[in-house]
Amino acid sequence: MYEYTSLLSDFMNYNEILKEIKPKESEIKKVHEIAKDAISYINKIAKEEDINVESKLVGSIAKGTWLSGSSDIDIFINFSLEEDEDYLKEKGLYLGYKCSEHLNGIAEEHYASHPYLTSHINGYYVDFVPCYKIKTAKELKSAVDRTILHTNYIKKHLKSEREKDEVLLLKKFMSEVGVYGSEFKVGGFAGYLCEMLILRYNTFEETLEAAANWKNKRVIDLEDYKTDKLFKDPLIAIDPTDKTRNVGAALTKERMSEFIIASRNFLNSNEDDRIKFFYGIDKKETFEEKMSEKEIYHQISPYELYKQFKDRKTKTITIKFNIPDISVDSIHPQLRKTQQSIEEKLEDNDFSVFKSDYWTDEKKIGVFIFELSVYKQSKYYIHEGPRVWDKKACENFIKSHGEGYYILEDKLVLNKERQFKTAKNFIKSVLTKENIHIIKVGKNMKGLLIDTYTGQSIKHILKDESLKENTDFLKFLDNFLNPGQLLKR
Template sequence: MNYELILKDLKPSQEEIDAVNKTTKKVINFINKTCKDEGINAEAKAVGSVAKNTWLSGKSDIDIFISFPTDTDIDFLKETGMELAYKTSNALNGKASEHYASHPYLTCDIDCFEVDIVPCYKINEGDSIISAVDRTILHTEYIKKNLSKKQEDEVLLLKRFMDAIGTYGSEFKTGGFAGYLCELLILKYGTFENTLRKAQYWRFHTMLDLEDFKTANNKIFKDDSLVFIDPTDKNRNVGAALRLERMVDFIVASRNFIAIVDDELSDDERMEKLIKFFKPLQKEHLLNRSNEEIAKYIVDLFKDRETQTLVVKFPIPEMSADALHPQLIKTVDSICEKLDMSEFSVFKYDYWTDEEKSVIFTIELNVFKQGKYYIHKGPKVWPKKAYDNFKLKWGDLLYPLDDFMVLRRERQFKTAKDFIIHILNLENIHIIKVGKNIKEAICNDYILLEIDEFLNDLDSQFDYNISNKNSEELAFDYLNSLDDFLNPGQYIKR
């Protein structure tokens, strides 16, 4: 199959390549000159997709790592690395914002490019890392050494395909395939199309090992969906961040794509179908509709399901997205687990966040209101001592049901809404597992509404702007997430 027509839109133009290379060189030269002038034992290098020629047109984020000798004090590395980053940003008229992963790094807007400047240790292949980012330079060198020019194009096809179906990106929010993992898959399988053909037959815990280290059976990987041994570190799984649902999405999308490739169609018909897998999903049912119209459409879909859907909205404290998403998942998972344990049957749930101001939990329930009483089950009738103790506590309220002693008790919470109100209180929040940074925010300043109430007052729910989106865009993002919630599987088929 010839993918040249698709690659035209994916490959950066020569003008874009020249501009990226110019800015990259300018940043590296400034840092290295400053290190030389100030006697700092460190060196700046380009890493990531720009350095490996595997970046998609329009996605030219530049990663510059400042590597220090391994005997450098960690506090010196952090402090000096950040000083160098700020000096670089200021000298090149950048706009800087500080972020934190395993240690601080700086993101700068320089020449209209996003440039990450990250301090790290210079390690050799097989060495133990000191900070989480130390392998990145080795990854870049490995790919540059082993990936052919032709395979760079195959990586672009795989990355764009994954991006369009919602499986690209190893950050916690997505839980998908990292760029480095995409590159390794092309090294393993040769081409984009062959990668999809092979992925059709993956199973849970599929194991791949380019360098034949024979460590894929390591017990530390036993719960990982996909095991791809890092060719620069035999004890690391490059696929560790890949969540099972993203792996499954990719497998199903691969099958859908290959079915079209192998179908008896004309070349034009086949290309017309395939090219849609490389473009953002066009939701025809949402196009040219106002937020109010979309909200009404979504309310009608929820009503048709004959469930009750509750919305919990609360503000979030200032924190990194990498720290935020795990805490949100932990909290909404726990709320829904406790609802199920209390016999309020959760049908489906999810969360949405703009990552700066607000979080919204969406919880859909099959059972949301219960009768006044429930059967409280005690011990079986056979062990007399257990029977006597239970009888001593409950007296004549007891009666046998099958071979258990039981009694009728009044429920504390007759509705799911009452239960949620009870646990979202500082005195009772210990009942659930809640993210430590969001504990006070969710208890002190939340709203709890049914979905139709919430969407009927959409303007007041999104009466704010954030750095890159206005209130209308934020409202649409949330509505779009609800459409995904109600219509799963849209992204993996075209």
């Protein structure tokens, strides 16, 4: 195995960490055999049926920058630019299904800029993605087309094993501090962006040293295009294959800030504490124990979570419901939009929301969570009318509301009974066919939300059979209660 030596410092040894996160030779062999078999079969069928395509392995596996056990196999089916898009979709999915069947896979269609197929083959997920064969970004027809350009660029410039190891360390660090992944639900760093950072800063540690001093609108411009003025994002990483695109566009200011703080915390730690950043916070406390036993010392328990919620002296409402059968990329924005709209309307009705969020298993279940500082209201509230100086407005107010008014300073006011005295009753009223229009709901969610939702206290949802042993859901609640815990060790 390649022996790692940091170019920044010589007191931190990453060899043992790399032994865990680098794919073993057996895993590399298995993954590449699946890819080779898939590519060979697609090209064979395409030739037999006179379909002018060329299939190719792309992504982190092709680049050699994938973490052990965590990467899909991406097979892109390249069509000529002259081909019609409908033809590309039809034949691309056809070849994907044929290959999946040939390799005894279980296939399922997904949708991004256009349809693609994911098949579970021999323990791995294989994505069959139709795309156009382009040589430059100017020929781009859909967002997925540029993936081949990215793969080619990284393979050309990130050549040594040392550089690839640096990428793995950066990806692992980002994963454990919660900032890795450019999908909507994370809003973090894409794998391609990680590779660009190593090309820019040379090593994992030097990347963290640089990040510790980043300012807003930091620019990464590997090809010196000088097109950063086109963008207003917190991190501007100009795509070396397309000077008009920011690879950091999906990175939120919050995730960028978290990476900066995590980098500072790592660099300010001693060697023993630095090692902990490469493992979840529920692992064994010492590196030697991690390496030998690999066991979890603290399992997040529903009871412990409930005790934490209870200790906060707030009231927490959860809404559990079935999610629509749409792409992951589509469901998350719709969930966020709905959750934020409910929070806004709770605030409008004087229920003070301390914190809210959403969670989904991305298959069937969605959960909104609202932690309220003010959950219950008095029977009446003060309804303000016009100032007494406006005679006509005062007459209209009295005509509309009757003689129960009185004066506060220079305004006519009256005590009015609230429609909703508890947040629970407000939510129950809103999530009906008659009142759902009050909130902004994701376009695919309205019917399912009304028909399948159940409102539960935090105590009851922690006893829910479908959730109480769901590790991802429990981790979500743990991070909801303890934000920022991943940034330090």
